[in-house]
Amino acid sequence: MPNSSTSPTLGVGMVGYAFMGAAHSQGWRTVGRAFDLPLSPVMAAVCGRDQAKVDAAADRLGWSATETDWRALITRDDVQLVDICSPGDSHAEIAIAALEAGKHVLCEKPLANTVAEAEAMVAAAGAARERGQIAMVGFNYRRVPALALARELVARGRIGELRHVRAVYLQDWGADPELKLVWRLRKELAGSGALGDLGAHVVDLAQHLTGELITGVSAYTETFVKERPLPDGSGVGQVTVDDAALFTGRLASGALASFEVSRFATGRKNALRIELNGSDGSLAFDLERLNELEFYDNTQPATEGGFRRILVTEPDHPFLEGWWPPGHGLGYEHTFAHQARDLVHGIAAGTQPAPSFADGLQVQRVLAAIEESAEKNAVHTPVQAAE
Amino acid sequence: MPNSSTSPTLGVGMVGYAFMGAAHSQGWRTVGRAFDLPLSPVMAAVCGRDQAKVDAAADRLGWSATETDWRALITRDDVQLVDICSPGDSHAEIAIAALEAGKHVLCEKPLANTVAEAEAMVAAAGAARERGQIAMVGFNYRRVPALALARELVARGRIGELRHVRAVYLQDWGADPELKLVWRLRKELAGSGALGDLGAHVVDLAQHLTGELITGVSAYTETFVKERPLPDGSGVGQVTVDDAALFTGRLASGALASFEVSRFATGRKNALRIELNGSDGSLAFDLERLNELEFYDNTQPATEGGFRRILVTEPDHPFLEGWWPPGHGLGYEHTFAHQARDLVHGIAAGTQPAPSFADGLQVQRVLAAIEESAEKNAVHTPVQAAE
Amino acid sequence: MPNSSTSPTLGVGMVGYAFMGAAHSQGWRTVGRAFDLPLSPVMAAVCGRDQAKVDAAADRLGWSATETDWRALITRDDVQLVDICSPGDSHAEIAIAALEAGKHVLCEKPLANTVAEAEAMVAAAGAARERGQIAMVGFNYRRVPALALARELVARGRIGELRHVRAVYLQDWGADPELKLVWRLRKELAGSGALGDLGAHVVDLAQHLTGELITGVSAYTETFVKERPLPDGSGVGQVTVDDAALFTGRLASGALASFEVSRFATGRKNALRIELNGSDGSLAFDLERLNELEFYDNTQPATEGGFRRILVTEPDHPFLEGWWPPGHGLGYEHTFAHQARDLVHGIAAGTQPAPSFADGLQVQRVLAAIEESAEKNAVHTPVQAAE
Amino acid sequence: MPNSSTSPTLGVGMVGYAFMGAAHSQGWRTVGRAFDLPLSPVMAAVCGRDQAKVDAAADRLGWSATETDWRALITRDDVQLVDICSPGDSHAEIAIAALEAGKHVLCEKPLANTVAEAEAMVAAAGAARERGQIAMVGFNYRRVPALALARELVARGRIGELRHVRAVYLQDWGADPELKLVWRLRKELAGSGALGDLGAHVVDLAQHLTGELITGVSAYTETFVKERPLPDGSGVGQVTVDDAALFTGRLASGALASFEVSRFATGRKNALRIELNGSDGSLAFDLERLNELEFYDNTQPATEGGFRRILVTEPDHPFLEGWWPPGHGLGYEHTFAHQARDLVHGIAAGTQPAPSFADGLQVQRVLAAIEESAEKNAVHTPVQAAE
Missing domain, CATH: 3.30.360.10 (Dihydrodipicolinate Reductase; domain 2)
Known part of the structure; x- marks a missing residue:
């Protein structure tokens, strides 16, 4: 019997589905096929503002559900990790809210558009870390x-x-x-x-x-x-x-x-x-x-x-x-699977992956x-x- | 609602799960995420002689079911395409049987170990072609x-x-x-x-x-x-x-x-x-x-x-x-997605893809x-x- | 009868015989063998402070005579062009004196060690130009x-x-x-x-x-x-x-x-x-x-x-x-022959070669x-x- | 006093002055300027059939005298080494005659146009070797x-x-x-x-x-x-x-x-x-x-x-x-100076240089x-x- 894997799952909810969203999706799709993981990532839901577009993206990229409001996404029970691929000006608000909602967070680079926003995000991550949550920023090239x-x-x-x-x-x-x-x-x-x-x-x-x-x-x-x-x-x-x-x-x-x-x-x-x-x-x-x-x-x-x-x-x-x-x-996209691998290990072990x-x-x-x-x-x- | 795709599916059954099987699996897993396809490939079943090993491979590579006898695989109702990734000495027998069972066939290179086997396979493919089936050999580098x-x-x-x-x-x-x-x-x-x-x-x-x-x-x-x-x-x-x-x-x-x-x-x-x-x-x-x-x-x-x-x-x-x-x-593995893309189009259109x-x-x-x-x-x- | 060349000659006197002197010598030795020139360069004399060393250098590099004082070199009748390959701090004094002595001048880069020296050299070159003399600085890489x-x-x-x-x-x-x-x-x-x-x-x-x-x-x-x-x-x-x-x-x-x-x-x-x-x-x-x-x-x-x-x-x-x-x-050294070619043409035509x-x-x-x-x-x- | 070199000289007589002749000339011109040599090569004479053309070549390439008959060249007293740069069909006759005339020989590759010619040349070189003469073939790329x-x-x-x-x-x-x-x-x-x-x-x-x-x-x-x-x-x-x-x-x-x-x-x-x-x-x-x-x-x-x-x-x-x-x-031409260096050392020492x-x-x-x-x-x- 296949697919009898007993590893616990890690539900991922992604915000944004453009270039970076597609690349992250490829990472989530393949990471468990290439590497032994302590948690099995599940592509639970993707979020975008336009229902028709986000439905099409979910269908194309392989996400099981959609949301049109990131606030709904970050409170879903089937989401333990929020993966932020939206434009930089949205990073701080989403990341902080997701951390406060008890989720792990992966945030695409640059962390924010300003130092002040980034400082607030660091503070939120610090508080979340004490609750056992992991926050990581997505400088994928480190993992070429x-x-x-x-x-x-x-x-x-x-x-x-x-x-x-x-x-x-x-x-x-x-x-x-x-x-x-x-x-x-x-x-x-x-x-x-x-x-x-x-x-x-x-x-x-x-x-x-x-x-x-x-x-x-x-x-x-x-x-x-x-x-x-x-x-x-x-x-x-x-x-x-x-x-x-x-x-x-x-x-x-x-x-x-x-x-x-x-x-x-x-x-x-x-x-x-x-x-x-x-x-x-x-x-x-x-x-x-590369x-x-x-x-x-x-x-x-x-x-x-x-x-x-x-x-x-x-x-x-x-x-x-x-x-x-x-x-x-x-190729280029493998860096996202590598990033996902190390993040999943970090979440499972409760240790902070860099960066x-x-x-x-x-x-x-x-x-x-x-x-x-x-x-x-x-x-x-x-x-x-x-x- | 995601995943409401109305494209008909194409059930794939793969024989073998070593290096080539892993590469083909990656192709089937990603082709529909990267390209618009007339048929949606479904990774229906994988076949190997050892039950425990094939189960583990299915789990790892993402196949929904397993078989330990290729003869069972090629008669499954949820399989329309047989993808042969086993060693060369098995190609002729499996391919010919699959074609006779009414399945499309993708066979890894080399087509066979001898000219005589290859000739028999060509004959079988010719007969199947008249029934609307497609047979393709997997020289993946053509699609770099x-x-x-x-x-x-x-x-x-x-x-x-x-x-x-x-x-x-x-x-x-x-x-x-x-x-x-x-x-x-x-x-x-x-x-x-x-x-x-x-x-x-x-x-x-x-x-x-x-x-x-x-x-x-x-x-x-x-x-x-x-x-x-x-x-x-x-x-x-x-x-x-x-x-x-x-x-x-x-x-x-x-x-x-x-x-x-x-x-x-x-x-x-x-x-x-x-x-x-x-x-x-x-x-x-x-x-x-590359x-x-x-x-x-x-x-x-x-x-x-x-x-x-x-x-x-x-x-x-x-x-x-x-x-x-x-x-x-x-990277290397993308060639298998490209091969899958062209094969799926060929099957949908009823036209012979090369090679x-x-x-x-x-x-x-x-x-x-x-x-x-x-x-x-x-x-x-x-x-x-x-x- | 060979060597019956009727082109007029251009006597060259070189100051310095280290790395740059050797490279310039190779340029003077080969330029007339590779290119048609309006004037035939003659390696008349080389100057260095130590008599034994400059004699050995002349013998090795192919110069016909030696001097141990650049002031003597720049007044030799068989020298029409002074080629300065000594360290940068000597460039201004030698170049200005040579120009005032009516000689054409090729000066290795950098032109001088200070802007003030370089300005004085430009002034001297300007005055000499009105007397028909040519002054050029040796940025040889332009002629790769x-x-x-x-x-x-x-x-x-x-x-x-x-x-x-x-x-x-x-x-x-x-x-x-x-x-x-x-x-x-x-x-x-x-x-x-x-x-x-x-x-x-x-x-x-x-x-x-x-x-x-x-x-x-x-x-x-x-x-x-x-x-x-x-x-x-x-x-x-x-x-x-x-x-x-x-x-x-x-x-x-x-x-x-x-x-x-x-x-x-x-x-x-x-x-x-x-x-x-x-x-x-x-x-x-x-x-x-190169x-x-x-x-x-x-x-x-x-x-x-x-x-x-x-x-x-x-x-x-x-x-x-x-x-x-x-x-x-x-190779590297050819740039010096190219530089020599263009300088000889400039001198013969009375036009300023760059730089x-x-x-x-x-x-x-x-x-x-x-x-x-x-x-x-x-x-x-x-x-x-x-x- | 420069040019007081007391090394004995080695008179070179070259046959042919096309591409290979020009390259060999550059080798002879520069070898003594780049390397310490036991014998000083002197570019004594060059030979070609057309008097006007060979005169012009001598003037351009720097040879002191000309001949229009190679038989005259190989008997000149100021020639101790015959350098054969003429087409392949002339190699055997010239090389054998030069060796018999007591000269050292450098012969451009290929040694000859036929095995029979090459065998005769090897025999002549063997006899000459016993008289202390050196014969070398010019595979210059060995000395890149x-x-x-x-x-x-x-x-x-x-x-x-x-x-x-x-x-x-x-x-x-x-x-x-x-x-x-x-x-x-x-x-x-x-x-x-x-x-x-x-x-x-x-x-x-x-x-x-x-x-x-x-x-x-x-x-x-x-x-x-x-x-x-x-x-x-x-x-x-x-x-x-x-x-x-x-x-x-x-x-x-x-x-x-x-x-x-x-x-x-x-x-x-x-x-x-x-x-x-x-x-x-x-x-x-x-x-x-290179x-x-x-x-x-x-x-x-x-x-x-x-x-x-x-x-x-x-x-x-x-x-x-x-x-x-x-x-x-x-650059390319330096190989000819290197070949000349090793040949001159071989002649001076009485040892056979390769090839x-x-x-x-x-x-x-x-x-x-x-x-x-x-x-x-x-x-x-x-x-x-x-x-």
Whole structure:
């Protein structure tokens, strides 16, 4: 008899069903098929404002029920975990309410649109933690196997004393002259542009991979195309977010960090590239080749030294126990299954999986310092210290 | 109300639940979530000889019922499509019986272990076709988006007159000196070694991408390590299959083709590489970077010419409508969802999706000619023509 | 009868014979063998302070005579061109004297150690220009064929409106913990560290390739290892120059520019990488693969778009008429022959080859603004405008 | 006083001044400037049939005198070494006469157009060797630093027991439909097509790098375009050489070897690629990126394994002591200086540098076996054993 699994279930309720909702759904759908889990996730209900649309999404993505009000979703008995995939300006309210309703919470990045919101969320998560609830923020790229391996190598001291981090996250959809004034280009809805969307990822990764915090930054931001046609064809409107941001800074150890994010890097589709240089070695990664990690081991003889391309698909690589034989690569969406795996384990064990809401807040503070520096002519601006 | 989908269902019954079974399961699980389908696949039942093991597999992979006899599986009322993922020596018997039982059939590659078996399967598929049934062989790599794009470019004449095909499929697990005498190393069970396992893929792709048949071949095969420890520790046994095969040949147009497959290519994990050179352009692909296709357009000025790395993740690329934004790569397993998509459409429309059993037979004939040439001192050996 | 060449000669006198002197010598030795020239360069004399050492250098590098005082060199009748390869702090004095002595001058980069020196050199070059003399600064990387092609493509509008320049110049010899306190690590001798050595190149290239000036910058500099053993073994001394510099800025058009230079980028040996993103295309280059230019043409259909690797070895590529068939790559040193070619043509025709001393001064002003910003907490610092 | 060098000189007389003559000239011009040599090469005289043309070549390439009859060249008192760069059909006669005249000989590859000629040359070299003369064949690619490093790594056992060699040498100039019937396309002048021109290189490298001989081969050759316009515009003529050749074979150890050479590989300009797979590691090289060697070390943990890109520009890499700092790459022509270096050392020491004429003969025998196999329907054809 199949399906006689006796693991207890974990009902998931998801808010939002656009790009991120689809990606999270794929994670929930597959995580239990790839990994042994202490709890079986059940895709209980999905929430969206428009009944017809949310019904269609549930049917397509495989959710058993729908809600049109997130307040109803977070009180359902069959939901133990609320997965928030709605736009950033809604995160704080939903997450805090869900935590107060006794649910575990997974919240997509960025944690919030402002530091104040993020601080309130951290407070709510802290209170919930004492009641045994788990809150996690969704920086999924931490769980690309190649980046998880990079973190392991750094933690094991393989690159020695850190000198440099350089990271870019480059896309090019902004370079399309026909692009309309979509919501992502309006500050009141999106909070910021490339900075919050792409910059949040590279800030989190730089800190996560190095195990260090960014202590201060200098920044420029720019909006290259200042007017766009309105979506409804009624004329043109102002672009009120950044198209690109450059920022540099220092890490706690004195290492230097350099960042660039842009939606105008023609030909770069999803180029999140990050490189770390240390006294004993270096690591380099490119999301456009996500199954690979480059590693330079400076302890080898100079005549044999070179960046080696590790195909991160071996059974002993992080997360690979659930997938295919060596060389059979994974894709973007697998990161969501990995995130789900670790969250389910955390919930079952009552231990906090990284990244926590506090980690998300810290990223938010870096973003705030970047914006402040950009407004103040690029002057060095300290990042507010975590308490 | 979600899940009110009114599409009729397509019950799938799968035989085998090892590596290929897991990959096919992932395809069936996700295809309806990524693509609009005329029929909704239902993972009805999975079959394996050991009740406990097949129950565990069903639970893990998400099948609703189990069988321990494939004869029972193929007569279930809730199964309209039999998906054969068992070893090659079982393909003919199961496929023919399933077709005779009125089921559609998807059969993993290679179609069979011998030409005679494959011929019988083609005959059965032909008879079933007249009854409206569909039979398809699972050369999943045809549906890597980059290779599907390659086929489109060739079909549109973008590389002009074909001159060369060169393909390798290199792995290295055989180089492990500890490797035991597993079933894949015994001819009576596996049919052949690298040739059938890896060679079948490159032969199929070479013919599929070029739209031409291989007319004759010259070949060497080799077994580098001739004895291995028996799995039960009772001593050593003979390796009776090839570890590697080199073969060269001619295509119908007079183009030259060169192939190499090996399990001893240290450091190459899953390096299926194929390059086509034509009078007007060239194409190159490497499965270890499966989201990329390299294209050289010889009609551009020489000063601007160069192999361009196309990231095959744009919405208008083959199969990409179901997935993520540009630059968010896919993995190995997506090919099984794509195969399922096209098979479901074929079944619904009553049209034959490629590759057919006849295509599978033709590959088998090429493999037979390779084995014959290898036995006859590499002499040029014609491939038996399709009727 | 060979060697009956009737081209008039151009006597060259070189100051310095270390790394740069050897590279320039190779340029003078080969330029007339690879290219048709209106004047035949003659390696007349080389100058160094130590008679024995300069004699040995002349013998090894192929110079016909030696001098131990540059004042004697610049007044030799058989010298029409003075080629300055001595350290930066000597450039101004020698160049100005040579120009006043009626000689043409080629001066290695950076033009000088200070803006004031560079301004005096520009004045001297201006006066000399009216007497028909030519002065050129040696930014040799402009004449890597791939970068010359990049400049042509930009000039022909192939990348459209510029959005981004990002450049790094990364080396790793500073990461050697055994490294002694060599002269390059002392400010009084070297002027600056990575900034002047590596930064000058990327600043010049960014401006040259784009055809735009940098208008302002924000910068950090860092010295990671602050003490080093003295070369004579008598203890340790202070490192007084930067090991690395990060700087960002704006170009005249509003494009953003990002730079990083370091001697601590473990594993990066000579990684001068520069990328330009424009509305119609992008270009990317890496000095570690100097025969290649990557070009993304945004005017092609999205399904066929991709960075193409142009092997810049075709007969119609810049400078290639003098060398080998397609695909037979050039090396680092060829840039010096190319520089010599264009300088000889300029002298023969009485026209100014780029880069002029004024171009060198402009780079110096950018470096000065970088140093000023780094001292002022990274605040945006305008670059002094050229008159 | 410069140029007081007291090393004795070595007068070089070169036959032929086309592509190879220009490349050899660059080697002779620079070798003494880059390396310490026991003998100073002097570019004494160059020989060609047309007085005006050879005079112009001497002037351009830097030779002190000219001859129009090679018989005069080989008897000049100022010539101790005859460097043969004329077409293959002249090699045997000139080399044998020069050896009999008491000169050392450097002969471009292929050693000869036939095995019989090559055998006679080996006999002449043997007799001359007893008189203290040196004869060397010019397989310059052995002295690409990356390939010299590859040979060192194999010799030190770093790849263990050899399993596979695969090599291609791909160019695309034949794909030009406008190409005239040049001498290289006529068997009576060129001996063979891609096989002798490109195949000789890969055969030599495969044997040199592995330290093993090829014992037997199977081959196909093809002429894709069978008629070309005559150069004088008087009509069309037959192409009588191969455009491409595929050959596979076995090495002495039982390893498998696979080769492909073509002038119709559109987009591949000078792609000599060679890969070796052994039980303990693998090596890969591409002449289009000649400063790089890829090395996979199978003795490292699987989780850290990967092909590493060694930039072969370190001071301790082969031949690099004469050139530039790390990361400052070399070009195609440097191989000729390296070849000259080793030849001069051999002459001074009275020791035979590799490759000898016997090595050249052995390559010729492999090419002959390839031609024989291609004529006999690809049947396995043993290579005649060296005595």
